[in-house]
Amino acid sequence: MCDRPEDKPQTDDAAWEDLCxxxxxxCFEKTINSRGKILTTAIPCRFLDIHTRRCRIYPDRFKHEEDCIKLTPENVAELDWLPEGCAYRNLSDK
Structure with a gap:
């Protein structure tokens, strides 16, 4: 696991986006149960096309959805709600 930022692989924005x-x-809403565990609900973001699984406003998502979080090499290790198969999460675990 990478503990220091300098240990994390360096990627440009396009290469980082390509990992997804x-x-x-x-893009589904999360809830926290009584034991503090984060659970994914069946409620998608209003901008997620549930058939293609793509954001309909991707380039402008941060302008229109305040709950949308920009995933970066610096923050993915702390986002324990990312799915286990997430390439960003798996990269941060190295």
């Missing part, structure tokens, strides 16, 4: 499998799982 576009499963759309991170």
């Amino acid at each position: 499998h576009q499963c759309g799982e991170c």
